[in-house]
Amino acid sequence: MDVTVVRETREGETRVAMVPELVGKLTALGYTVRVEPGAGDAAGFTDADYEAAGASIDPDAITGASVVLAVQPLPVDVVRRLPEGTTTISFLPVNQQQSLVADLRDIKVTSFAVELVPRISRAQSMDALSSQALVAGYRCAVVAAGLLRRFFPLNMTAAGTVPPADVVVLGAGVAGLQAIATAKRLGAVVKAYDVRAAAAEEIRSMGAQAIDLDLETLEGAGGYAREMTEDRAARQRELLTPYIAAADALITTAAVPGRTAPVLVTREMVEQMGPGSVVVDLAAESGGNVEGSQPGEVVRIGRATVWGGANVPAQMPGPASRLYAQNLVNLVTLMTADGAFAPDFDDEIVAGACVTHGGRILHEPTRQALEGPSQ
Known part of the structure; x- marks a missing residue:
């Protein structure tokens, strides 16, 4: 054979x-x-x-x-x-x-x-989806650190103190957890959110703060989240807005194979981020978690630089x-x-x-x- x-x-x-x-x-x-x-x-x-x-x-x-x-x-x-x-x-x-x-x-x-x-x-x-998501999650955090024109870690020097970067990760599957872990290893302060109840403990196990929006959880088959109603999606976006506005870097990783990625972040939400902020949308190729992101391209939305992922595992072949x-x-x-x-x-x-x-x-x-x- x-x-x-x-x-x-x-x-x-x-x-x-x-x-x-x-x-x-x-x-x-x-x-x-x-x-x-x-x-x-x-x-x-x-x-x-x-x-x-x-x-x-x-x-x-x-x-x-x-x-x-x-x-x-x-x-x-x-x-x-x-x-x-x-x-x-x-x-x-x-x-x-x-x-x-x-x-x-x-x-x-x-x-x-x-x-x-x-x-x-x-x-x-x-499970090739998981193995490649691991690579993609790591890559996303590195891209965010590379695009952000400031340190990820806290630095205390004789010339003064440089505070750590604030990073928000949306989605805590394999890719999201790896993005969290990598951002933490680089020294950032990380907050993360996922619609699945079990994800909060996994987020905390990586040393990050689990964002609690006090909304219904959405456990689905195969470890994925089930689809949410538009009313819940709108309320979720409303509650996430202050976290995203305060973030130096936002990483989104929510996707289900064979389905269009959910829009978690609107253009208006990105426009509230500060000067020099960075958005990394791993799901850009399947529709995007961030409105306005483009797969394989870097675009500007408001004051933020938005990087759209395209075949991200192939970037670390x-x-x-x-x-x-x-x-x-x-x-x-x-x-x-x-x-x-x-x-x-x-x-x-x-x-x-x-x-x-x-x-x-x-x-x-x-x-x-x-x-x-x-x-």
Whole structure:
């Protein structure tokens, strides 16, 4: 069985689906690992690194591939060259890639979307959303510190005292908690808010102050928040306004895969922030938590500099690739039996992550969107 690692072609994508240090994990399972030339260059891994780890560099690696590992969904022209029965494992946003899903079905390719891995304890080591959110959360805090033209930490000197920066973080999932932890390590005074009741204790565990708005909590499935009514959203924005107005830096991280990010902060709220303030919107690519933020751009709103995130994990490709590659190794290991790739579709993780198999769409919401309700 061959495992093929492709070279990413999407603009701005610098990650790679497998790193040299983990190639041995796959060969130990009985796989031959083939890597497209230059696959790891943007992440700092050379072809020679892969060869030293036991992989082969092959310009035609995709030809006759058994299992294809990628970060982004494979381009349509590549999918149409895959042999029937090939397996692909990558991010695959099914709502935005329905025509690609139809091609995968028609060509009888088995496809797994890593963002569909169930959020259960047994699957934590395969949770690519969490591993990449960790990278993004760290990056957000570093970006905020870099854009803010003042110190994050308190400094007491003979020339006087420089007070610490005030940072507010909205959203306390994996990315938000990492942003909190990083801002705290840099010395800022951090306050954070999340609509989930359990998040307050997690915020405090990071050394930050949990903002209590005395509003109904919104616990949802899979550890995510459920959607709020417009009345509650308006009241939340009203209560958050003084915290945001007083902040030197605001970091927003609230997002749910496959859904438009909630607008937590209006333009008017940002306009109340002080001169030189900074806003970092991690969710800009999925609609934005901050009204007026633009993915991949830095804009001015009032007196604040607003940075919109776009494929933020790819801005730290080395660690992001290592974490993602480990997720894939764990997933492939789960689906390997007696030296062969043999996914057990009775397994909750395998079934949950599978989009297409044997000429059928197994992910039911996507199947209904493309084929309509079952008769």
